[in-house]
Amino acid sequence: MAAHTEPGSAGTPVTFNENGDAPGRYDIFQYQINNMSTAEYKVIGHWTSQLHLNMEALQWVTDDYILPASVCSLPCRTGERKKVVKGVSCCWHCERCEGYHFQASEFTCELCSYEMRPNQNRTGCQPIPIIKLEWYSPWALVPVFISVLGIITTTFVIVTFVRYNDTPIVRASGREMSYVLLTGIFLCYIVTFPMIAAPDVAVCSLRRIFLGLGMCFSYAALLTKTNRIHRIFEQGKKAVTAPRFISPASQLIITSALISVQLLGVLVWFAADPPHTFVDYGEQRTQDPGNARGVLKCDISDLSLICSLGYSILLMVTCTVYAIKTRSVPETFNEAKPIGFTMYTTCIIWLAFIPIFFGTAQSEERMYIQTATLTISLSLSASVSLGMLYMPKVYIIIFHPEQNVPKRKHSFKAIVTAATMTTKLSQLAAERPNGEVKTELCEGVEPSGKSLENH
The missing domain is CATH 1.20.1070.10 (Rhodopsin 7-helix transmembrane proteins)
Structure with missing residues (x-):
């Protein structure tokens, strides 16, 4: 049965749908904090045949009049992959591709090759500077x-x-x-x-x-x-x-x-x-x-x-x-x-x-x-x-x-004799308490024998 309209006792039209039901009329309330810092319900709109909202009467946490997006999860940014919540395909967590990984697809991050590193927005790889x-x-x-x-x-x-x-x-x-x-x-x-x-x-x-x-x-x-x-x-x-x-x-x-x-x-x-x-x-x-x-x-x-x-x-x-x-x-x-x-x-x-x-x-x-x-x-x-x-x-x-x-x-003999005597005198000096040593080494005697040039 088609919708039917009849005037009511107040002269306003009364409408019935094909099921014989009158259309719904609703007031829409929002729970708000008033100027007295107390919470109350405030009418912000109504519904007759369509929605009517007073946008200026709305209150949001952000103190603006923009309606929040009616979605479970927002789109991920560049360089982030979607980690879908199990059992809810429209809900996911955004995870950034870390380290040497780049965003290979909407849902996966992959590792760059050993001589490469991710580019700035992590959408691909670029050579590592040498x-x-x-x-x-x-x-x-x-x-x-x-x-x-x-x-x-x-x-x-x-x-x-x-x-x-x-x-x-x-x-x-x-x-x-x-x-x-x-x-x-x-x-x-x-x-x-x-x-x-x-x-x-x-x-x-x-x-x-x-x-x-x-x-x-x-x-x-x-x-x-x-x-x-x-x-x-x-x-x-x-x-x-x-x-x-x-x-x-x-x-x-x-x-x-x-x-x-x-x-x-x-x-x-x-x-x-x-x-x-x-x-x-x-x-x-x-x-x-x-x-x-x-x-x-x-x-x-x-x-x-x-x-x-x-x-x-x-x-x-x-x-x-x-x-x-x-x-x-x-x-x-x-x-x-x-x-x-x-x-x-x-x-x-x-x-x-x-x-x-x-x-x-x-x-x-x-x-x-x-x-x-x-x-x-x-x-x-x-x-x-x-x-x-x-x-x-x-x-x-x-x-x-x-x-x-x-x-x-x-001469070779004189040099060796001097070195030997020096060693002996050092040993004797260490043995005597007063450190006095007498020697009969005569430096004025000219040595004989084969001489050494490089010494």
Whole structure:
């Protein structure tokens, strides 16, 4: 039956629907806080045939008149996935794609590949920036500054020695071994530059060659010197004849043999694993993908570094042992005491290097700290050798040429006798309470026998 309208007793129309029911008439109330801070119901609209609302009479928590959205969950923002509430398809929680994940679809986040990171709005992935140690970085400027000073100083010493090559003080220091040692010192300073330069195949090759070569040159020469002194005085306890292989040519051959071991090891390294570069994405893979960086490196692992420097450190330790054994020889003989002080100081430098270098293996600044530590340690050890062994000689050559005169040559027997007597006198002095010792050693007697030039 169709809707029917009849006038009522009040003259207003009365409407019935097809079911014979009158249409509903409703007042709409909202529970509000009035000005007296009490709660009450207030009419905000009515319903007859349609809804009529007084928008200005509405009150919401936000103090505005905008109707809240009549939905269970609002749409998620970019970079967020929907986690649907179980059993209610129109309700969900929005979860942001965290870490190295990006929004793959409306409902899923996926992990970027290892060399990638999410873009800013996490809708996809982008390559991780690749970095290297830059020349303008403070981690590079300090080692380079020290190295440049060392190169200038070493060059000055070499030029001075070449210019005054035939003077007594240069001859007495053993010219051949001095030039080998100065070459090693120079190489220790030079290695700073390939260690900081941008890695490529050529730079990586130079790093492998020069990383331990400078130390090997230096400590092979020093070891040969200290071993020569030790053998001379050990032989002197048995006979008055000089030991074998103490001539300059023999010393060069022994030093070259020691250096060739380092070069042979480098050649084997080249053959077994040709140099190349790679990008290390793990070293600076931070919790925040925005700070993640890939580090361009040469393929020199910590183990390879230890092997490359290990032989030179072995030479250094052996040289230190011989320096201790020859500490009581006469002061005028073959720089024994300056070599000893050099080796003690160098050992302290490298003992400090080990915990700093390997203790920062997990640091985000690992590349910078380790490179700076290694290059500065090499430069400092070279500076110690240069300062203690050669700067006093250069000072005398330039500022006190009157002291650059030949000294009386001592025979092998006289030198050994002096060293033996010095040792005995020291022992007797320790045994006597008053420390008084008498000796019949006559310094005015001219020694006889075969003389030693380089002492």
